[in-house]
Amino acid sequence: MSKRVAVVLSGCGVYDGSEIYESVITLLSLDQAGAEVQCFAPDIEQLHVINHVTGEVAEGETRNVLVEAARLARGDIKKLAEANADDFDAVILPGGFGAAKNLSDFAVQGAQLSVREDLSNFIRAMHKSGKPVGLMCIAPVMSGVLFGAGVKCTVGDNPEIAAAIESTGAEHRTCGVGDICIDEKNKLVTTPAYMLAGRISEAATGINKLVDAVLAMA
Numbered sequence: 001m002s003k004r005v006a007v008v009l010s011g012c013g014v015y016d017g018s019e020i021y022e023s024v025i026t027l028l029s030l031d032q033a034g035a036e037v038q039c040f041a042p043d044i045e046q047l048h049v050i051n052h053v054t055g056e057v058a059e060g061e062t063r064n065v066l067v068e069a070a071r072l073a074r075g076d077i078k079k080l081a082e083a084n085a086d087d088f089d090a091v092i093l094p095g096g097f098g099a100a101k102n103l104s105d106f107a108v109q110g111a112q113l114s115v116r117e118d119l120s121n122f123i124r125a126m127h128k129s130g131k132p133v134g135l136m137c138i139a140p141v142m143s144g145v146l147f148g149a150g151v152k153c154t155v156g157d158n159p160e161i162a163a164a165i166e167s168t169g170a171e172h173r174t175c176g177v178g179d180i181c182i183d184e185k186n187k188l189v190t191t192p193a194y195m196l197a198g199r200i201s202e203a204a205t206g207i208n209k210l211v212d213a214v215l216a217m218a
Contacts (some may be wrong), residue, residue: 011046017102022137029208030215041066045063049172095194113145143190
């Protein structure tokens with residue numbers, strides 16, 4: 001029987017939503033492994049819209065996270081509030097700044113971050129049921145809030161972000177771009193992806209390992 005995996009997106013575009021390459025690699029890897037996938041995203045306005053040519057905020061422009069994430073999911077997406085842990089064997093979150101701006105407020109609050117209630121409720125329900133979670137790129141900054149003190153995770157080797165993670169009670173592990181960090185106790189798998197990757201192939205190496213590890217635990 002194929003594994004059922006929820007993929008939580010945070011928009012569409014590295015600077016204000018889900019990192020597109022990470023999302024596509026995740027979806028491709030899951031499909032190649034024979035998993036059944038359902039994408040989710042919160043039905044909220046983005047923190048802001050970034051012009052991906054200039055890197056600047058597009059003043060006066062607004063976009064909806066669910067509507068934008070639907071681009072990545074080819075329209076097959078549901079509201080995050082509807083996600084039920086009973087329906088899935090695992091959950092994976094691609095990165096991109098949307099994880100730090102729309103799923104959490106890490107981009108604004110840093111170590112004092114909070115996580116959206118619909119996301120934390122879903123992840124904690126999965127965790128309580130003993131189901132694995134995969135977080136990549138910047139998304140592991142939420143690990144301490146979601147899993148509690150002592151959880152092990154990685155965003156690569158960024159000392160400032162690692163310090164912020166550890167101040168939330170999580171334990172950061174330095175990790176190469178093609179490697180993963182596995183917290184067996186919490187069934188959490190993390191990988192740096194584009195926190196370190198300079199090429200899409202580098203990101204893919206770690207993401208494929210993450211998907212394999214998550215499915216093996218499911």
